[in-house]
Amino acid sequence: xxxxxxLVAPPATLLLPLGPPMTRVAQLLGERLPTVxxxxxxxxxxxxxGPLAALVLISTETPFEDVRELLSTLPDRALPRRTxxxxxxxxxxxxxxLAELDAYLDAPTAPEADAVVLLPxxxxxxxxxxxxxxxxxxxxxxSGALADLRDDGGxxxxxxxxxxxxxxxxxxxxxxxxxxxxAGEHARLLLNxxxxxxxxxxxxxxxxxxxxxxxxxxxxxxxxxxxPTIPAASAEHIAAARNALGSQTLAGLxxxxxxxxxxxxxxxxxxxxxxxxxxxxxxxxADTAVHVEESRTGIAARIGRRKRLAAAAAQRSAAATxxxxxxxxxxxxxxxxxxxxxxxxxxxxxxxxxxxQQEEKAAAARQEASAAWLxxxxxxxxxxxxxxxxxxxxxxxxxxRAAPLVRHHLLVPAxxxxxxxxxxxxxxxAVAVSEGPGLGSPLAAAILMGLPxxxxxxxx
Numbered sequence: 001x002x003x004x005x006x007l008v009a010p011p012a013t014l015l016l017p018l019g020p021p022m023t024r025v026a027q028l029l030g031e032r033l034p035t036v037x038x039x040x041x042x043x044x045x046x047x048x049x050g051p052l053a054a055l056v057l058i059s060t061e062t063p064f065e066d067v068r069e070l071l072s073t074l075p076d077r078a079l080p081r082r083t084x085x086x087x088x089x090x091x092x093x094x095x096x097x098l099a100e101l102d103a104y105l106d107a108p109t110a111p112e113a114d115a116v117v118l119l120p121x122x123x124x125x126x127x128x129x130x131x132x133x134x135x136x137x138x139x140x141x142x143s144g145a146l147a148d149l150r151d152d153g154g155x156x157x158x159x160x161x162x163x164x165x166x167x168x169x170x171x172x173x174x175x176x177x178x179x180x181x182x183a184g185e186h187a188r189l190l191l192n193x194x195x196x197x198x199x200x201x202x203x204x205x206x207x208x209x210x211x212x213x214x215x216x217x218x219x220x221x222x223x224x225x226x227x228p229t230i231p232a233a234s235a236e237h238i239a240a241a242r243n244a245l246g247s248q249t250l251a252g253l254x255x256x257x258x259x260x261x262x263x264x265x266x267x268x269x270x271x272x273x274x275x276x277x278x279x280x281x282x283x284x285x286a287d288t289a290v291h292v293e294e295s296r297t298g299i300a301a302r303i304g305r306r307k308r309l310a311a312a313a314a315q316r317s318a319a320a321t322x323x324x325x326x327x328x329x330x331x332x333x334x335x336x337x338x339x340x341x342x343x344x345x346x347x348x349x350x351x352x353x354x355x356x357q358q359e360e361k362a363a364a365a366r367q368e369a370s371a372a373w374l375x376x377x378x379x380x381x382x383x384x385x386x387x388x389x390x391x392x393x394x395x396x397x398x399x400x401r402a403a404p405l406v407r408h409h410l411l412v413p414a415x416x417x418x419x420x421x422x423x424x425x426x427x428x429x430a431v432a433v434s435e436g437p438g439l440g441s442p443l444a445a446a447i448l449m450g451l452p453x454x455x456x457x458x459x460x
Contacts, residue, residue, distance in 0.1 A: 006414065006435040010139040012036045012052055014079070018066055019059025021090070021124065026057060028128035032440060033135060053084045053139055055131065060092040060121070064100045071104070074111045084139065085113045088131060091160070091387035091458055092121040098158070102453045106155065114138075115146045115449070118160040118458070120387045126164070133163040133445035136411055136436055146450055151396050154452030156404075160388035163445035166377040169416050170369040184255020187248050191256050191343070194241040195263060195336050202231050202335035203328055210327045214283070214320040221287040226280040226323065228331050233339045238346055241339075250358055253351045260344030264337045276330045279323040286316040370416075378431040381410045381444035387459055388448060394455035404450040411436050411443040 012034045017026040029035060036052070054074065058067055067087075074085065089097065098116070105113055115138070119130050149156040206228075213225060245256060290312045390404055408429045414437040431444075 006437065007136055007411065007439075008140045009436070009438045010034065010053070010135045013135060014052060014054045014083075015057065016054065016070060017057040017059070018062045018070060021059040021127075022057035022088075023059075024124040025127045025131065028124055029131055032128065032132050052080045052082075053086065053135065054079060055135070056085070056087045057131070058087065058089045058093060058097075060090045062093070062097075064097060067097075067101065068104060071111055072109075085111055086115055086117055086134070086138075087113050088117045088119050088134070090121055090127070091118045095458065098453060098456070102155070102157075105157065113157065115159050116157050118158070118386070118388050118456075120162045122162075126162075129163040129165050129443060130161045130445065133409065133411065133443045134159075134161050134447070136439070136443070137409060137445065137447065149450060151399070151452045151455070154454055156450045156452050158388075158451045158453055158456050159447065159449040160386035160456075161445060161447045162384050162386045163443050164380060164384060166380050166410075166442050166444050167373070168441055169373050169377075169412060170366065184248075184252045184258075187245055187252035187256040188259045190245050191241070191259055194244050194343075195340055198233060198237065198241075198339045199332045199336035203332035205231055206331035207324065207328045210324040214324060217287075217290075220291045221284050223280060223284060226283065226327070228276065228327060228334070230331060230334045230338060233335075233342055237339070238343055241343055242346055242350070250351065250354045253347060253354055257344055257347040257351055260340040260347060263340035264344065266337075273330060276323075276326040279319070279326040283316070283319040283323040286312070286319040290316050374410075374433075377410050377412075377442060377444060378433070381408045381431045381446070382429045384408065384444060384446035385459065386446050386448045388451075389457050389459060390448065390451060391455050391457040394452065394457075404448055406446050406448045407432065409434065409443075409445045409447065411439055411445070413439050413442065 010033060013029075014036050015026040015029060017023045056067070056070060071087075087101065089101070098118075101116060104110055105116070117131075117134055119127050146155075146157050146159065209229065213221070245252070248256070290309070386406060389406075392403070395403055406429070408431045410431050410433045412433065412435055414435045416435065
């Protein structure tokens with residue numbers, strides 16, 4: 001397989017069909033190539049500037065007089081300069097039509113035709129594919145490259161082409177893949193259980209500490225003594241929670257990571273911290289009132305002390321109860337959030353690794369699918385035969401090894417070529433692979449060019 005550079009998009013083509021079969025072909029070509037409509041019957045040209053190609057399509061059993069009449073009107077159409085003229089003929093038109101056409105084109109008054117192209121006697125779609133392939137492959141070639149070449153007085157203006165439309169290359173569906181709405185729900189449930197378990201453990205530890213703090217009445221409580229201590233999850237805890245998720249798909253890991261972010265965000269800046277702060281202030285005030293009352297001396301201090309101490313102690317007890325509850329819940333929520341944040345960091349790395357592995361597998365699958373498609377498409381291109389072949393007896397011996405050969409082509413949409421090289425099996429023709437900007441679907445074609453009429457043999 002020979003990789004060639006990208007093709008140039010063809011110019012607008014003026015289609016001039018003769019006969020109902022070629023009219024249907026022209027309709028199909030209008031959907032595949034940039035075309036311009038034929039001018040009105042007064043012989044005026046299409047309104048267009050710039051390069052143009054004119055393509056006469058001759059159906060089977062079209063009288064040569066119709067062909068002569070159409071070709072004779074071309075000079076009067078005022079076509080743009082450098083307009084290329086191709087005459088495409090159904091292979092079933094026969095040798096007599098080709099002989100009359102060859103003789104007519106040699107006349108001084110005939111229009112300059114770049115080539116006479118034999119098309120396969122096939123369904124309209126196959127004929128349209130052949131014409132489309134011809135336009136893509138030949139519009140950028142030197143004008144008159146075939147017609148100006150002669151062999152023993154005969155112009156080498158004849159060519160033959162056939163084409164098929166292989167299936168489209170495999171598309172990259174990675175971006176279109178979306179996990180189902182419930183993907184990762186199981187992972188979120190498992191993770192929520194792990195976070196709840198850690199929050200419960202932290203709650204119990206916090207309650208134990210809080211009750212120990214308020215039970216110590218030997219010294220006055222301070223804000224520093226009441227500051228919350230958030231237990232940090234160890235690496236073992238994080239690993240255990242990660243293992244509890246088991247084997248998860250990428251969607252499951254992504255859902256778990258997202259859940260961790262949500263938990264951490266919901267717990268940040270909640271109303272628990274202000275409530276705990278107020279409860280701490282109330283407890284410090286109530287505890288201070290008890291210690292102040294106990295430290296008072298003198299006769300006046302003794303009067304009613306028992307009643308005042310009972311009231312202060314009751315107030316401290318109520319404040320301590322509120323603070324223990326606020327403290328316990330704050331620590332539990334904060335510990336859950338910190339655990340979720342640390343676990344989310346761990347899961348983010350797991351997501352990155354899993355995504356990289358999946359992309360590697362997907363890239364390998366895409367490459368294999370592309371290579372398999374390319375093997376099939378090049379095999380299809382190599383098997384095509386044009387509707388005519390070279391008759392060596394009709395060609396001068398001077399050609400030698402330079403005699404025209406059938407060339408096989410595979411045209412693919414721009415931006416797509418398999419990265420893996422694919423060689424045809426031994427004994428099969430080489431296939432030139434080219435990309436076409438604006439090409440809607442791939443084309444495989446076989447083309448034979450540069451033959452004089454007497455060296456042209458129609459396939460039967």
